[in-house]
Amino acid sequence: MPPLLAPLRAVFDFAENVLSRVFPPAWNPMLNLGALGFFFYWIVTASGVYVYIFFDTGVAQAFASVEYMTNDQWYAAGLMRSLHRYASDGLVIVMLLHILREFALGHYRGVRWFSWLTGIPVLLFVYVAGISGYWLVWDRLAQYVAIVSTEWLDHLPIFGQPVARNFLAPALLESRFFTLMIFMHIAVPLIALMVLWLHLQRVARPRINPPRGLALGAGLTLVVLSFAAPAVSQGPADLSRLPGAIGLDWFYLGAYPLLENLPGPLTWTSAVTALLFMAAIPWLPPMRKPAAAIVDLANCNGCARCMADCPYGAIAMTVRSDGRPFEGEAVVDPDLCVACGICAGSCPTATPFRRVADLVPGIDVPERPVAAIRADVEAEAARIAGASSRVIVFACRNGAAARACRSAEVGVVAVNCTGQLPPAFADYVVSRRLADGVVVAGCAENSCYNRLGARWTEARMEGARDPRLRARVPRERLKLVWAGRLGLAGLRAEIAAFRQRLAGLGPHRPQRPAAIRPPEERIDA
């Protein structure tokens, strides 16, 4: 991770950690920023449709129609106006946090460049939509927004006459301008929605709806806020006077005092440079890309589990090319693969029990192959042999620094993601008595760096998703810990408590009928 991002990531880790104490893991707002953005977008859309019924686009009528909603129909249209305002603010807040968090996590580089790049126009469209909305109210704030916006646009040599001249005096302003603005206010969010669709094209199983509990909480908050502090206008616009003191919506209009007071060439250059920089950072500096996953056709039976589990859509199934009687074969797109190893974790041939041939699964990542994980397991098992209540910890590289938990009784084996760990490894450790128990330590709950790794791990270990952990593995000898990067102390405590429990269980005595060979061993046959 670039050193500049470390403090930012620490801030987000801290916020996640704090919020996880009061919210259930699935509801943590910090882990649902994108979904919350969609939620606010729908509220803005629904309330906007209602408000539009009562809105009049005339110069003289716009302000009066908004006042009617706020004062005469405060319980319905007024509420909708407030919801429209506050949900728009909520949208900007979660959108900016979403951008910052993805940036802090390094989710703007490598294969994620597409989502990052397509997010930039969404950011612009949301701002244009919000600013044009403030314009429509035609109060003193709208007057300020209209004049500063048009004066800023007039720095571009593209208009026949200064657009700001439309606001020189009341007599020069035409209702047609409001028709144009309402068109923009409706069209721009629709365009943003289309770009959002593009934005999600390379995200497998995107979460676009927040959990119901979080949606309920956020929605209720908006309603309460709308009643407690309704959005109100700031007096009718009067072009013969300066707006004077105005309450700015700093979420949308925070840059306006700068646009107003700094030289136009400077603000335009800064804005364009900032946008270009945002667009370029996925490639600044060039990223060292880990080697993509490799398919070994001799071991691939075309089961398609890797394709189903890949969070990046990097795997496709194609027609079998080696003539063997399977339906298809996996093909990896190296441009989309981040080498998280979740595909190897899903592969039924990635079992550590294999001894007849080399441990080469149907799909694997070259820089951290399953065979290396098995070698590390055996080395750590040998190191802690003879100790009591021995534990092997499979630790995700993006979770807590589990290396610090290594001791005479605790062995630690690194995996790229918990999803890289085939469940058979837990069986291998316990059945072969390499340790008395297994801990799988990953990112904080619901916050998997690779989005789906922890989810698949839980499902596989629970026996709800292939490849399933075998029933013969006593579940009390397995512990999943979602500790996160700041959760080292918690991980230590969990390991200590787990070891105490193991001590109570005593050594594991596998029930293994001698006449039946385990199916894992048959794979090589």
Next chain:
Amino acid sequence: MLSILRLLGQVLVYGAVALATWWFSVNPVYRQAPAGMAQIKLSFKHGGARIADCRRLTTEELARLPSAERRPTTCARERVAIAVRLAVDGELLYDETLEPTGIARDGAARAYVKFLVPAGPHLVEAWLRDSKRAEGYDYTLRREVMLEEWQNLAIDFIAEQGGFLFR
């Protein structure tokens, strides 16, 4: 008990976010101009005179033109730059030569400037030259005005209406 505490924590988080959202949606209040000030805004769009007079085409020139495009006179497209000055209480606030717009320099010159002045009585003077003359001005304005606090006095220029006018 734990779930009640967590629920209370959630209420606190929602409340804090709501409070921050409300506060920053209208606060802190921004003052576009200090108290006791008014604004004078000078803006217009006006084309200066053509840089050369129209002249009659010669018989030879007419003969060279296609029959559908023959006209008796030809005029230069390019316009002269416009000189404009604005003074308040004798102090010169704006003194510019505005070039015509367009690639052929045949478009109108544009002005859009604004100045903050203390509220109260002021003598506003403006001058504009849009002809080929080198000295002096073709239009002048000299008027005493009483500006209220935060008043926005817009000065426009429309030659057909006699020159400078207050909006």
